[in-house]
Amino acid sequence: MNDLTKLTLSEARDGLAEKDFSATELAQAHLDAIEAGNSNLNVYVLPTPDHTLAQAKVADQRIAKGEAGRLEGLPLGIKDLFCTRGVRTTACSKILDDFKPTYESSVTQNLWNAGAVMLGKLNNDEFAMGSSNESSTFGPAVNPWRRTGSDDKLVPGGSSGGSAAAVAADLCLAATATDTGGSIRQPAALTGTVGVKPTYGRCSRFGIVAFASSLDQAGPITKTVRDGALMLKVMAGHDPKDSTSVHADVPDYEAGLGAGVKGLRVGVPKEYRIEGISEEVAKLWERGVAWLKDAGASIHDISLPHTKYALPAYYIIAPAEASSNLARYDGVRYGLRVPGKNLIDTYEETRSAGFGDEVKRRVLIGTYVLSAGYYDAYYLKAQKVRRLIKCDFDAAWETVDVVLTPTTPAPAFAIGEKSGDPLQMYLEDIFTVTVNMAGLPGISVPAGLSSEGTPLGLQLIGKPFDEATLLRAGQAIEDAAGRFLVPKRWWV
Amino acid sequence: MHVDEVTVRRIAHLARIKITDEEAAGLESELSAILDWVEQLDEVDTATVEPMTRVVAISLKQREDVVNDGEKADEIVSNAPMSENDLFVVPKIVE
Numbered sequence: 001m002n003d004l005t006k007l008t009l010s011e012a013r014d015g016l017a018e019k020d021f022s023a024t025e026l027a028q029a030h031l032d033a034i035e036a037g038n039s040n041l042n043v044y045v046l047p048t049p050d051h052t053l054a055q056a057k058v059a060d061q062r063i064a065k066g067e068a069g070r071l072e073g074l075p076l077g078i079k080d081l082f083c084t085r086g087v088r089t090t091a092c093s094k095i096l097d098d099f100k101p102t103y104e105s106s107v108t109q110n111l112w113n114a115g116a117v118m119l120g121k122l123n124n125d126e127f128a129m130g131s132s133n134e135s136s137t138f139g140p141a142v143n144p145w146r147r148t149g150s151d152d153k154l155v156p157g158g159s160s161g162g163s164a165a166a167v168a169a170d171l172c173l174a175a176t177a178t179d180t181g182g183s184i185r186q187p188a189a190l191t192g193t194v195g196v197k198p199t200y201g202r203c204s205r206f207g208i209v210a211f212a213s214s215l216d217q218a219g220p221i222t223k224t225v226r227d228g229a230l231m232l233k234v235m236a237g238h239d240p241k242d243s244t245s246v247h248a249d250v251p252d253y254e255a256g257l258g259a260g261v262k263g264l265r266v267g268v269p270k271e272y273r274i275e276g277i278s279e280e281v282a283k284l285w286e287r288g289v290a291w292l293k294d295a296g297a298s299i300h301d302i303s304l305p306h307t308k309y310a311l312p313a314y315y316i317i318a319p320a321e322a323s324s325n326l327a328r329y330d331g332v333r334y335g336l337r338v339p340g341k342n343l344i345d346t347y348e349e350t351r352s353a354g355f356g357d358e359v360k361r362r363v364l365i366g367t368y369v370l371s372a373g374y375y376d377a378y379y380l381k382a383q384k385v386r387r388l389i390k391c392d393f394d395a396a397w398e399t400v401d402v403v404l405t406p407t408t409p410a411p412a413f414a415i416g417e418k419s420g421d422p423l424q425m426y427l428e429d430i431f432t433v434t435v436n437m438a439g440l441p442g443i444s445v446p447a448g449l450s451s452e453g454t455p456l457g458l459q460l461i462g463k464p465f466d467e468a469t470l471l472r473a474g475q476a477i478e479d480a481a482g483r484f485l486v487p488k489r490w491w492v
Numbered sequence: 493m494h495v496d497e498v499t500v501r502r503i504a505h506l507a508r509i510k511i512t513d514e515e516a517a518g519l520e521s522e523l524s525a526i527l528d529w530v531e532q533l534d535e536v537d538t539a540t541v542e543p544m545t546r547v548v549a550i551s552l553k554q555r556e557d558v559v560n561d562g563e564k565a566d567e568i569v570s571n572a573p574m575s576e577n578d579l580f581v582v583p584k585i586v587e
Contacts, residue, residue, distance in 0.1 A: 099571050201550075214545070214547065244548070309536055312530040312533055316530055332573070334573075336573070343585055346583055347508040348508050351507075351508055360511075360519075361519070371506065381534075382530075384543050385541075386544045387541055390547065
């Protein structure tokens with residue numbers, strides 16, 4: 001039999017429908033790949049093989065009875081930020097210890113309702129705070145891509161580094177991920193995968209470990225744009241358990257992919273031509289413009305004047321919300337407890353031992369900007385700047401339908417290369433963070449290889465709840481650029 | 493904005509995180525660098541701008557004020573580091 005792990009999500013779906021193989025065979029092929037490769041890639045922090053095979057067996061029965069759901073029998077990886085009932089969920093933080101949720105996140109429940117199969121829990125930066133997956137308490141996930149002629153281990157990006165690396169290495173057909181400032185799109189770009197960050201409110205946040213609640217969104221990382229369309233359709237939808245999830249129809253994204261981009265108005269924002277953008281990224285961007293133009297889109301120069309301020313404003317708002325959300329880790333109700341002299345001391349000892357350096361840094365920044373005397377100067381100011389960023393986009397939507405930018409300023413870097421300087425790491429999100437600040441949907445599509453032989457991505461930004469147009473434009477880029485597969489499975 | 497060591501310790505206590513002397517010294521320079529960097533926001537005139545608290549213009553939904561969950565104290569304490577009779581156990585607070 002051919003290697004089933006090389007299939008895309010939609011190819012595997014079609015193969016199951018044609019009875020070319022069973023859900024159990026498909027699951028087993030992936031479990032074997034995980035068994036063979038995970039020690040080198042460190043993408044799964046908890047493989048769940050018994051669970052996988054039990055779900056696959058049920059899927060085979062449903063397929064036999066003609067009751068297959070949209071994702072019936074398709075094995076997925078789940079970022080360890082999603083609560084999974086009875087299965088350890090840690091956000092890759094020591095502080096959650098051996099936490100076993102007694103409930104299921106709404107997004108993963110949607111996937112199981114559609115017949116999907118869980119392979120295990122995927123590595124990420126601790127509490128999704130990072131751009132390289134190096135802040136995980138389980139150690140860094142490793143990018144399956146290497147620089148030409150080098151054995152250096154590269155980061156897969158973050159925070160959804162395990163998700164992106166697992167998809168690129170064929171250790172799952174697709175994965176769930178979350179994006180607060182770029183955590184779906186940046187790792188997708190660095191691994192040659194497709195990452196979709198939906199409009200804020202499109203997917204339920206219920207049961208996802210909270211980082212910054214006004215910015216967090218769940219989305220898929222997949223091998224192709226079509227797979228992203230298929231996954232998003234199932235993940236999205238209104239949920240009464242999340243008061244910020246929106247009542248809006250979820251279109252059949254996959255059905256709309258073939259419509260092309262003829263007449264689509266594409267905006268190219270001049271503020272993204274920043275210093276520090278590499279020559280090859282600038283060239284890639286021009287090529288993306290040319291591809292969309294050749295496919296029938298019209299290109300428009302636009303201005304998003306407050307772009308430069310999105311990242312500093314983000315680094316006030318996100319830590320502020322994080323310091324509030326992470327107050328719940330008190331060593332009393334769940335997770336780690338380090339006993340102290342009294343209750344306050346127990347809190348302090350527990351949180352000192354349980355949080356890693358980057359999480360502590362952000363909780364402290366958040367506490368500072370929210371503290372008496374500083375609130376107006378920092379937090380309120382950042383919220384005002386946030387409105388200006390959103391207004392920039394509102395104005396742009398009067399003349400264009402989507403915006404095209406690079407996803408990252410540069411390709412994947414080596415493990416350890418940027419970990420000494422927090423600010424340097426924060427700049428990874430410079431092109432992605434505006435999308436979260438404005439609550440918009442964004443997609444990263446692989447578009448080329450760097451001079452180092454590693455992937456680069458282009459980002460498309462869309463109007464609120466117009467993921468359909470975004471995916472259609474993403475398909476046009478994929479059609480022109482082709483897919484980028486890891487040349488060698490060195491990890492086996 | 494330079495954050496001195498006294499401030500770092502005050503903030504760490506507010507955040508209920510114990511820090512060592514070594515950590516305090518490192519955080520002093522790291523937090524100062526981050527706060528210096530975010531100060532570029534002062535360049536933006538926001539005198540007439542309303543702060544943005546949510547991205548989608550919806551008012552929070554309301555539901556019927558009825559009990560629709562509960563009676564599962566055992567589940568709720570199942571992940572607690574210490575519990576007794578379905579209650580969380582904490583160090584003694586009052587003598």
